[in-house]
Amino acid sequence: xxxxxxxxxxxxxxxxxxxxxxxxxxxxxxxxxxxxxxxxxxxxxxxxxxxxxxxxxxxxxxxxxxxxxxxxxxxxxxxxxxxxxxxxxxxxxxxxxxxxxxxxxxxxxxxxxxxxxxxxxxxxxxxxxxxxxxxxxxxxxxxxxxxxxxxxxxxxxxxxxxxxxxxxxxxxxxxxxxxxxxxxxxxxxxxxxxxxxxxxxxxxxxxxxxxxxxxxxxxxxxxxxxxxxxxxxxxxxxxxxxxxxxxxxxxxxxxxxxxxxxxxxxxxxxxxxxxxxxxxxxxxxxxxxxxxxxxxxxxxxxxxxxxxxxxxxxxxxxxxxxxxxxxxxxxxxxxxxxxxxxxxxxxxxxxxxxxxxxxxxxxxxxxxxxxxxxxxxxxxxxxxxxxxxxxxxxxxxxxxxxxxxxxxxxxxxxxxxxxxxxxxxxxxxxxxxxx
Numbered sequence: 001x002x003x004x005x006x007x008x009x010x011x012x013x014x015x016x017x018x019x020x021x022x023x024x025x026x027x028x029x030x031x032x033x034x035x036x037x038x039x040x041x042x043x044x045x046x047x048x049x050x051x052x053x054x055x056x057x058x059x060x061x062x063x064x065x066x067x068x069x070x071x072x073x074x075x076x077x078x079x080x081x082x083x084x085x086x087x088x089x090x091x092x093x094x095x096x097x098x099x100x101x102x103x104x105x106x107x108x109x110x111x112x113x114x115x116x117x118x119x120x121x122x123x124x125x126x127x128x129x130x131x132x133x134x135x136x137x138x139x140x141x142x143x144x145x146x147x148x149x150x151x152x153x154x155x156x157x158x159x160x161x162x163x164x165x166x167x168x169x170x171x172x173x174x175x176x177x178x179x180x181x182x183x184x185x186x187x188x189x190x191x192x193x194x195x196x197x198x199x200x201x202x203x204x205x206x207x208x209x210x211x212x213x214x215x216x217x218x219x220x221x222x223x224x225x226x227x228x229x230x231x232x233x234x235x236x237x238x239x240x241x242x243x244x245x246x247x248x249x250x251x252x253x254x255x256x257x258x259x260x261x262x263x264x265x266x267x268x269x270x271x272x273x274x275x276x277x278x279x280x281x282x283x284x285x286x287x288x289x290x291x292x293x294x295x296x297x298x299x300x301x302x303x304x305x306x307x308x309x310x311x312x313x314x315x316x317x318x319x320x321x322x323x324x325x326x327x328x329x330x331x332x333x334x335x336x337x338x339x340x341x342x343x344x345x346x347x348x349x350x351x352x353x354x355x356x357x358x359x360x361x362x363x364x365x366x367x368x369x370x371x372x373x374x375x376x377x378x379x380x381x382x383x384x385x386x387x388x389x390x391x392x393x394x395x396x397x398x399x400x401x402x403x404x405x406x407x408x409x410x411x412x413x414x415x416x417x418x419x420x421x422x423x424x425x426x427x428x429x430x431x432x433x434x435x
Contacts, residue, residue, distance in 0.1 A: 001281065001284075001301055001302055001305040001306060001307070002014060002015075002018075002305070002306045002307075003277070003281070003306075003307050003309075004306060004307070004308045004309070005308070005309045006270070006308050006309065006310045006311065006315055006319060007311060007315075015306070015308075017304075018266055018268070018304050018306060019323070019372075019373070021235060021264050021266060021303070021304050029214050029215060029218050030218055030222070032189075032215070033189045033215055033218045033219050033222060034222060036051065036188075036189040036190050036193060036215075036219070037189060037192075037193040037196075037197075037219060037222060037223065039051075039193075040190050040193035040194055040197065040199070041193060041197045044199035044200055045062040045199045045200050045201050045202075047190070048062075048065070048186060048190055048194055048199055048201075048202070049061070049062065049065075051188065051190040052065070052185070052186055052190070055161070055187070055188055055190075056161055056162055056163050056164070056165070056185075056186075056187065057163060057164055057165075058162060058163075058164065058165040058185065059165075060165070062199075062200065062201040063201070064185075065184050065185055065186055065201055065202070066182065066183070066184055066185075066201065067167060067172065067182075067183040067184070067185060071167075071172065072172045072173075072175070072176050072183075074169075075167075075169035075170075075172035075173050076169075076172075076173055076176075078169045079169050079170055079173050083170060083173075084173055084177075086362075087138060087142070087170070087173055087174050087177055088177055089362055090139065090142050090361055090362035091142055091146060091174075091177045091178055093362045093363065093364045094142055094143065094146045094147075094362065094364055094366070095146050095149075095150055096364060097363075097364030097365055098146060098147045098150045098364075098366070098382065098383050099150055101147070101150075101382050101383040101384065102150065102151070102383055103120050103383075103384070103387070104120065105117065105118060105119045105120045106118055107392065111399065112398075113395070113396040113397075113398040113399035113402065114394065114395055114396065114399040114403075115392070115393075115394040116391075116392065116393060116394075117391075117392035118389050118390065118391060118392065119389070119390040119391075119392055120387050120388075120389055121387060121388055121389075121390065122151045122152035122153050122154065122386060122387050123148075123151075123153050123154070123206045123207055123228075123386055123387065123388060124153070124154045124155070124206055125153070125154055125155040125156075125157065125203060125204075125205045125206055126148050126153050126155075126156055126157070126205050126206060126207045126208070126209065126386060127157045127158070127159060127195035127205035127207070127208045127209075127227075128141070128144035128145055128148070128156060128157070128158050128159075128180070128208075128209050128210045129144075129158075129159055129160075129187075129191065129192065129195075129208060129209070129210035129211070129212050129216060130144070130158060130159070130160040130171060130210060131160075131161075131187075131210075131211060131212050131213070131216075132160050132161035132162060132163065132167075132168075132187055136168035136170060136171055137171070138168070138170040138171050138173065138174035139174075139360055139361050139367065140210060140211065140367075140368075141158065141171055141174040141175050141178055141180065142174050142177075142178050143366050143367050143368050143381065144209050144210045144368060144381065145158070145175065145178035145179055145180050146178050146179070147366065147381060147382055147383045147385065147386055148179075148209075148386045149178065149179040150383055151383045151385075151386035151387050152386075152387075153386050155181045155182070155203075156179060156180045156181050156182075157180075157181065157182045157183075157184070157195065157202070157203060157205055158175055158180045158182065158183045158184070159183075159184045159186050159187060159191040159194070159195065159202075160183070160184075160185065160186075160187060161185075161186070161187020161188060161191070162185040162187070165185065167183070167185060182203075184201075184202055186202070187212075187216075188212075188213075188215050188216060188219075189215045189216060189218065189219035191216075192208060192212075192216060192219035192220055192223060193219060193223065195208050195227070196208065196223035196226050196227045197223075197226065204227075205227060206227060206228060207227055207228035207229065207230070207385070207386070208220055208223070208227055208228070208229050208230075209229070209230040209368065209381060209385060210230070210368065211233040211368065212233070217232050217233055217234065220232060230368065230381050230385050231368075231370055231374065231378050231381075232374075233368070233370075233371055234264075234371040234372040235261070235262060235264035235265050235266065235371065235372075236258050236261040236262070236265045236266075236326060236327075236371065237258060237265065237266040237267070237268075237325055237326045237327065237371055237372075238254065238255065238257070238258040238266070238267050238268065238325065238326070238327040238328075238329065238356055239268045239269075239270065239320055239323065239325035239327070239328050239329070240254060240255065240268070240269045240270070240328075240329040240331050241270055241271075241313075241316045241317065241320055241328070241329065241330050241331065241332060241338070242269060242270070242271035242272070242273070242276060242277075242280075242316075242331045242332065243271070243272055243273070243313055243331075243332040243333060244271060244272060244273025244275075244276040245331075245332060245333045245352070246331050246352040247352070248276060248279035248280045248282075248283050249283045249287070250331075250352065250355070251269060251280045251283070251331055252280050252281075252283030252284040252286075252287055253283075253287060253355070254329060254331075254355050254356055254357075255267035255268075255269060255280070255284060255301075255305065256284060256287055256288065256291065256297055256301070257355070257356060257357050257360075258300075258327070258356070259296075259297040259298075259300035259301045259305065260291060260293040260296055260297040260300070261296075261300070262296060262300065263296055263299040263300050263303070264300065264304065265300045265304065266300070266304040266305070266306075267300065267301060267304070267305045267306075268305070268306045268307075268308065268325075269306070269307045269308065270307075270308040270309075270310050270316045270319055270320070271307070271308070271309060271310065271316070272309070272310050272311070272312060272313055272316065274309045277307040277309060278307075280307065281307055284301060284305075288301065313332070313338070317338060317341050317342065320342060320344070320345065321341075321342065321343045321344045322344075323344075323373060324344035324345060324346075324370075324373045324374070324375035324376045325345055325346065325375065326345075326346040326347070326369045326370065326371045326372075326375065327345075327346060327347055327349065327356045327359070327369070328342065328345035328346075328347070328348050328349065329348075329349045329354070329355075329356060330342075330348065330349065330350050330351070331351070331352055332351075335350040335351045336350065344373075344375050344376050345375050346369030346370045346371070346375045346378075346380055347359050347365060347367075347369055347380060365380060366380045366381040366382060367380075368380060368381035369381075400423065400426060400427070401427065404423045404424070404426070404427045405427070407420070407423045408420040408423050408424050408427075411423070
């Protein structure tokens with residue numbers, strides 16, 4: 001963990017290691033992923049089964065990759081009723097929030113001889129990737145499937161790695177509650193390839209969403225264009241902006257909530273009060289000892305954790321906008337006064353009683369967020385990710401007569417003769433009465 005002052009001469013150099021985390025690891029991955037994608041594209045289920053056997057230690061035939069309804073029923077029987085109720089509440093709240101994002105098709109008749117519009121159509125089939133391995137993520141199921149269902153997607157196909165062949169029952173419960181249609185016990189780059197190109201068992205989808213490890217992220221990048229994707233997700237991150245108010249133990253807990261994700265996660269506090277920052281560090285060290293995922297959180301905190309001292313809250317806000325964090329907590333006395341000045345963040349958590357974890361699970365907004373500074377140009381996953389928009393254009397004869405000469409003129413400026421003629425030929429016929 002680094003204790004830095006934002007105005008130190010070597011600040012940028014010391015902070016660069018945190019910003020570039022994972023780049024060296026990712027550099028050697030692409031070649032491996034290309035081979036996996038090509039293999040699945042060429043050999044389909046045969047390759048898929050081989051990779052599942054190798055990486056997930058699962059021996060089965062192609063039919064065994066599909067999770068049956070009986071297995072989901074058994075998951076409901078195994079899961080505590082209070083857990084089911086909590087997951088239902090999350091589905092309801094996330095659905096209610098995303099319903100507000102829905103857009104309708106529209107037509108404009110502002111001009112009497114021209115009609116313009118936009119048609120909003122849900123995607124036919126999407127694939128959602130749910131991480132496995134180091135943790136179980138029913139919340140990822142909800143955050144990816146619910147907006148797809150709200151958007152009206154025809155079929156939702158879920159893939160999840162299953163080391164040893166068994167899927168976490170909470171993930172299965174969340175999948176049914178959120179409206180997933182098919183679940184396959186496959187993961188990694190091979191799962192992304194199967195969704196992108198289809199196999200005899202796994203249907204080809206129109207778009208793939210959901211976070212995963214570096215192999216999954218690289219595979220999504222490589223199949224983009226064949227299918228749509230939501231974004232290239234990197235390691236999780238949180239930035240807490242503090243004015244020295246609040247409870248240091250709360251801030252420490254929030255920082256660790258990201259550090260426990262994986263070793264590459266980044267947890268940063270920027271504060272105007274150095275003494276407060278030192279108290280937070282002491283609390284982090286105390287709370288680390290209590291975590292079941294202490295080893296993961298410790299590696300993350302030691303390698304990519306930081307406490308930064310800013311000369312003013314203005315410097316802290318400028319820093320937040322510069323790094324465009326995935327999660328931004330405004331742990332200050334008057335968070336709503338700072339809010340209009342925040343330009344770049346995946347999600348903003350306001351005040352001392354809004355921990356980032358509330359957004360992870362059931363506040364309502366999506367927790368699939370842009371990472372690694374991409375909040376400068378990417379948005380959270382939303383209903384918009386599961387629809388496509390088609391432009392509608394209608395010209396009455398009078399409309400073409402009115403605007404046609406200018407269309408022909410602009411086509412001439414570009415040297416595209418046939419473009420212009422496709423309009424002028426209609427104008428000529430109209431003028432001669434030869435309709």
